[in-house]
Amino acid sequence: MEDSKKKPIMIAVIIVCLGVAGAVTFLRSGGSEGGIDSLSxxxxxxxxxxxxxxxxxxxxxxxxxxxxxxxxxxxxxxxxxxxxxxxxxxxxxxxxxFKCGNPSCSAVFFANSVPNDFADRCPECKRSETEEIRKARKAGGP
Ligand SMILES: [Zn+2]
Ligand SMILES: [Zn+2]
Structure with missing residues (x-):
């Protein structure tokens, strides 16, 4: 088979697979037993x-x-x-x-990019959302 003909078939196969996956997801979500299916x-x-x-x-x-x-x-x-x-x-x-919460940075980085620190510490600007939340909690009383 020529390569130019292979691609549309591949795409068709992928679409069929996605359709089946969608159907399975739909069937599974019928029973609400929690777990991954309970995620939004x-x-x-x-x-x-x-x-x-x-x-x-x-x-x-x-x-x-x-x-x-x-x-x-x-x-x-x-x-x-x-x-x-x-x-x-x-x-x-x-x-x-993680996507950096700093509007002037917005770097996307892997968790634990900064070793021995918060997992969401930005390697670019060193902002950590977890740290920001903790700081805000401390500042805002109990
Ligand atoms: Zn890639
Ligand atoms: Zn950043």
Whole structure:
């Protein structure tokens, strides 16, 4: 088969797979037993591609992220979070990331970019959302 003909077929296969996944999700969400299915579809999380040739940063729903993790979780390596397949480069190199809350920075970075510090410490401007929240709590009394 010529390469030019392969691509539309690939896309068709992907669309069919997505359709099936959507149907399964729909069926599963019928029984509300909590877990990943109880997560809101609206809650977004940032992910960052670790492939040096790609470095994509994009938002996906947290639910979709955890589903991906669940599917890719290797029982032999429970301690390490598996990477998701990047929607840009198709490599399994996407990890959950934080977006800096500093409006003049807005860097997207991996958790624990600054060792021995808050996981969401920005390596660019050193802002940590967790720290900001704690500071605000301290300032705002009990
Ligand atoms: Zn990528
Ligand atoms: Zn920053």
């Amino acid at each position: 579809d609206d809650k977004m999380t940032w992910v960052n591609c670790n492939n040096p040739q790609c470095k994509a940063e994009y938002e996906m729903s947290e639910k979709q992220y955890f589903k991906g993790i669940e599917e890719r979780m290797n029982p032999a390596a429970m301690l390490s979070t598996p990477a998701l397949v990047c929607e840009k480069c198709d490599e399994p190199s996407v990890y959950k990331a």
